[in-house]
Amino acid sequence: xxxxxxxxxxxxxxxxxxxxxxSGDALPKQYAYWYQQKPGQAPVLVIYKDSxxxxxxxxxxxxxxxxxxxxxxISGVQAEDEAxxxxxxxxxxxxxxxxxxxxxxLTVL
Amino acid sequence: QLQLQESGPGLVKPSETLSLTCTVSGGSISSSxxxxxxxxxxxxxxxxxxxxxxxxxxxxxxxxxxxxxxxxVDTSKNQFSLKLSSVTAxxxxxxxxxxxxxxxxxxxxxxxxxxxxRGTLVTVSS
Numbered sequence: 001x002x003x004x005x006x007x008x009x010x011x012x013x014x015x016x017x018x019x020x021x022x023s024g025d026a027l028p029k030q031y032a033y034w035y036q037q038k039p040g041q042a043p044v045l046v047i048y049k050d051s052x053x054x055x056x057x058x059x060x061x062x063x064x065x066x067x068x069x070x071x072x073x074i075s076g077v078q079a080e081d082e083a084x085x086x087x088x089x090x091x092x093x094x095x096x097x098x099x100x101x102x103x104x105x106l107t108v109l
Numbered sequence: 110q111l112q113l114q115e116s117g118p119g120l121v122k123p124s125e126t127l128s129l130t131c132t133v134s135g136g137s138i139s140s141s142x143x144x145x146x147x148x149x150x151x152x153x154x155x156x157x158x159x160x161x162x163x164x165x166x167x168x169x170x171x172x173x174x175x176x177x178x179x180x181x182v183d184t185s186k187n188q189f190s191l192k193l194s195s196v197t198a199x200x201x202x203x204x205x206x207x208x209x210x211x212x213x214x215x216x217x218x219x220x221x222x223x224x225x226x227r228g229t230l231v232t233v234s235s
Contacts, residue, residue, distance in 0.1 A: 001173065033221040035156075042205055042225040043156065049219070086156050094216025097169055098146065098158040098209070 002026065002091035004101035011107040018074040020104045022087030025068055032070040033088045034063060036081075037103075043086060047072060074106070082108040111136035113206050113226035121200075121233050127193040131206030131226060138187045139164040144209040144220060147180060147191045149202040150228075157202075161209055161220075162189055169215055196233045203228040 004024040012018040022032060031050050035043035045054050047063035050070060060075045070089075074081055087101040117129035131145070138145065146161035160170040162180045170178050174193070182189040193200060205228045211220030 031219045031221075035222075037156075042228050043222075044225075045221065045223050048221055048223070054223070088156075088221060090219070095172060096158075097215045097220060098161065098222075100148075100156040100158060103155040 002096045006101040006104045009105045013109045020072045022101045023069045026092040030089045034072045035086045037084045115226045115229040129191045133187045139184045145189045148205045151202040201233045
């Protein structure tokens, strides 16, 4: 199977910068996507194609890629950003065209 | 604005088949630009892709679930459906349907979920 690895948790104070990583062997060849999920709600796409931001997503959300790791960066974190964040990508063989990371709980202190 | 809505039984007995339907409103499921997928989330756990279908009926399944999963599409009703057989307590989860957008083929292009339903909790218990 193909796995995307995320840290279980990240904590930051309001106004600080949060960085959430996602690692996978195929990431140099595959785009990554990021979803935000608040309790009791469906996931919402916040970053697509590594670094593109959908309409309506605040500019403080950004994405980057370097080798086998992609990073979601939230600048000037606000209390409302507290949520679970999931990366999604695909493996290089086509066996797993959609695969999710295990998720990262972002806590705003 | 396009919306997706899951429907189906909230309680399924062990060894039976879980059946859910996703109704697409505000747009056509027959668009050539999208795949339609099912994703689940056990209580307190992460997201797991179950499978996806194109309006023509082409399907892609998670290899770990492939032997138990069937996804079908009914373009006349603007719906797609999930069947998961031989369920156990481990299949208890919130089940989401979602629209996938991207480019290229599924195996050589890129695809991601841009629109999700609200999800429905399915509990497997006798």
